[in-house]
Amino acid sequence: MATLDLTRSDARGPARVSRSPWRVTRSVWFAMFMREAISRTMADRMGWFWMIFEPLAIIGVMVSVRGLFMSGRHIAGADYVAWMVVGLMGFTLFRENMMRSVGAVEANRGLFAYRQVKPIDPVLVRCFLEGMLKTLIFLLFIGVGSLLKFELIPDYPLGVVFDWLSLWALGWGFGLTLSVCADLVPEIAKVVRILQLPLLLLSGVIFPVLYVPHEYREYLLLNPIVHGLESIRLSFFDGYHTIGGISETYLWFWALGSISLGLLLHARFRDKLKAH
Amino acid sequence: MIEIRNLYKRYHNHHGSQWVLKDINLTIPSGVSVGLLGRNGAGKSTLLRLIGGMDSPDRGAIVRESRVSWPIGLAGGFQGSMTGRQNVKFVARIHGADEEIDKIVDEVEAFAEIGEAFDEPVKTYSSGMRSRLAFGLSLAFDFDVYLSDEATAVGDRAFKAKAKEAFKDRVGRASLIMVSHGEGVLREFCEAGIVLDRGQARWYDRIDDAINAYHEATDSPKTPPLKVPSSLTEAKQTLRQANRRFEQAKLAYQIASDDPARNDPDDRLRWQMEDARERMHEARRYVQEFQSAKAQSA
Numbered sequence: 191m192a193t194l195d196l197t198r199s200d201a202r203g204p205a206r207v208s209r210s211p212w213r214v215t216r217s218v219w220f221a222m223f224m225r226e227a228i229s230r231t232m233a234d235r236m237g238w239f240w241m242i243f244e245p246l247a248i249i250g251v252m253v254s255v256r257g258l259f260m261s262g263r264h265i266a267g268a269d270y271v272a273w274m275v276v277g278l279m280g281f282t283l284f285r286e287n288m289m290r291s292v293g294a295v296e297a298n299r300g301l302f303a304y305r306q307v308k309p310i311d312p313v314l315v316r317c318f319l320e321g322m323l324k325t326l327i328f329l330l331f332i333g334v335g336s337l338l339k340f341e342l343i344p345d346y347p348l349g350v351v352f353d354w355l356s357l358w359a360l361g362w363g364f365g366l367t368l369s370v371c372a373d374l375v376p377e378i379a380k381v382v383r384i385l386q387l388p389l390l391l392l393s394g395v396i397f398p399v400l401y402v403p404h405e406y407r408e409y410l411l412l413n414p415i416v417h418g419l420e421s422i423r424l425s426f427f428d429g430y431h432t433i434g435g436i437s438e439t440y441l442w443f444w445a446l447g448s449i450s451l452g453l454l455l456h457a458r459f460r461d462k463l464k465a466h
Numbered sequence: 467m468i469e470i471r472n473l474y475k476r477y478h479n480h481h482g483s484q485w486v487l488k489d490i491n492l493t494i495p496s497g498v499s500v501g502l503l504g505r506n507g508a509g510k511s512t513l514l515r516l517i518g519g520m521d522s523p524d525r526g527a528i529v530r531e532s533r534v535s536w537p538i539g540l541a542g543g544f545q546g547s548m549t550g551r552q553n554v555k556f557v558a559r560i561h562g563a564d565e566e567i568d569k570i571v572d573e574v575e576a577f578a579e580i581g582e583a584f585d586e587p588v589k590t591y592s593s594g595m596r597s598r599l600a601f602g603l604s605l606a607f608d609f610d611v612y613l614s615d616e617a618t619a620v621g622d623r624a625f626k627a628k629a630k631e632a633f634k635d636r637v638g639r640a641s642l643i644m645v646s647h648g649e650g651v652l653r654e655f656c657e658a659g660i661v662l663d664r665g666q667a668r669w670y671d672r673i674d675d676a677i678n679a680y681h682e683a684t685d686s687p688k689t690p691p692l693k694v695p696s697s698l699t700e701a702k703q704t705l706r707q708a709n710r711r712f713e714q715a716k717l718a719y720q721i722a723s724d725d726p727a728r729n730d731p732d733d734r735l736r737w738q739m740e741d742a743r744e745r746m747h748e749a750r751r752y753v754q755e756f757q758s759a760k761a762q763s764a
Contacts, residue, residue, distance in 0.1 A: 209562055213562065214562070217559055217560055217561070217562045218560050220559060221555075221556050221557075221559030221560045222556075224555070224556075224559065225545070225548065225552065225556050228548075228552065229547060229548070298545070300543060300544055300545050300546065301543075301545060301556070302520065303520060303536050303537065303543040304536050304543070304557065304560055305518065305519035305520055305536065306560050306561075307560065461521065461522050464520070464521065465477070465521055
């Protein structure tokens with residue numbers, strides 16, 4: 191039986207040309223990416239369908255709810271459907287990054303048998319994959335939405351790209367941090383799952399933050415997702431008007447802070463996560 | 467060569483944590499196949515995982531100056547929801563096989579001989595099929611040292627012969643470190659042995675010596691297995707005998723531990739005492755069984 195010559199791939203001996211750590215990591219990421227991409231899109235019979243239909247259904251429900259209960263109220267400077275699509279897409283980008291990461295370590299435990307695979311790898315790969323998928327779907331919504339005459343062409347495309355990346359970064363940060371916490375303390379995963387819905391309401395995805403009374407706005411502004419969503423809407427709609435104090439810098443403090451914390455936790459608890 | 471220096475390992479749990487491995491110092495020369503022996507829970511698999519780099523020691527170090535495989539066994543290594551083919555591809559990619567990937571997949575498929583199941587999720591496999599796949603997969607890479615955790619214990623005769631053949635092909639180039647309770651397998655594959663007990667490891671240059679030492683340590687000559695009693699009186703007699711034997715063993719152990727010049731690295735007397743204690747408990751259970759049976763019939 192012919193074999194793969196490992197002299198250039200997994201050599202650890204001094205006499206051999208060994209793969210650099212970076213090359214090993216890249217191979218692992220590529221392998222994991224292929225694996226995750228297949229199981230995410232193909233394993234489920236209707237994988238692709240749900241990925242597109244789910245946000246569509248939420249938007250449909252929200253638009254009809256608004257027609258019933260909130261008639262007469264307008265979003266200043268933006269079409270409601272477009273406003274909703276942008277907010278929901280931005281929020282799901284963050285939420286999916288966070289939620290997919292929470293189960294990532296557990297789901298790939300079998301693969302830690304190979305010492306090349308570290309617990310952080312599945313988290314990073316899932317965040318990357320999730321961001322790619324969400325970006326693709328967002329572009330699809332923008333494309334199809336525009337054809338249907340919704341005002342979904344961004345007024346400041348570069349700004350939108352930057353804000354989208356900010357929300358993604360925030361998702362990475364929370365994903366990295368929570369993946370460790372939820373694996374060490376399983377209850378945290380449950381709490382995070384419960385907190386999803388309140389977070390959706392508190393982030394101004396469905397109800398415009400302008401409706402929030404003045405005295406509560408400073409508390410609302412503690413939530414970094416609000417900053418991300420309002421920023422991306424401001425970039426999307428030229429005439430959009432929102433509450434004061436929206437700051438991308440604040441969002442990036444959170445994003446970079448949580449990414450650092452997540453990386454530290456992964457470095458600190460690597461063996462514990464593996465051994466569990 | 468694999469060098470193990472001052473290795474300590476323990477697992478933390480809710481009720482304290484004892485050292486599973488305590489100050490282990492070993493050098494496993496290249497080209498020598500080694501069998502790991504020990505009771506259940508003696509730390510065989512832990513040591514194997516440490517050598518394979520799956521786990522890291524609490525103290526000490528392991529220096530690997532050769533290419534070491536992952537521990538080939540039944541537990542872990544495969545993702546249950548993926549098919550055999552996808553798993554093989556994944557492992558090949560991790561190991562940096564970019565162009566050879568199709569070749570490796572074909573080889574593993576041919577070696578494992580699991581037919582259509584190769585494209586079914588691994589979680590549907592039987593343990594025999596899993597070990598076929600695991601063995602085939604590990605042989606597709608050219609390691610210096612293969613780690614095997616009871617992987618050869620399953621599989622039918624034909625496959626065992628094939629695996630042996632494939633492995634014998636590599637003698638001189640590769641060696642094996644294996645955990646197994648099958649003495650035949652150990653004698654067949656290994657030259658040297660390591661016996662693990664109470665956190666300590668002892669190296670034997672010949673596997674037969676290791677097996678003998680393991681036997682001597684586990685079943686002591688003074689406490690033969692109990693005869694299964696057939697009546698209450700017989701059971702009571704057995705219990706009296708077991709009690710007496712335990713007292714003797716305890717006395718011998720106490721005398722020995724008072725002796726400052728005692729040289730007993732294996733602590734055999736203590737084991738004999740523990741064994742005698744177990745026999746005594748066993749005999750007591752028999753008596754109780756007969757008594758309760760009598761009470762029920764009365």
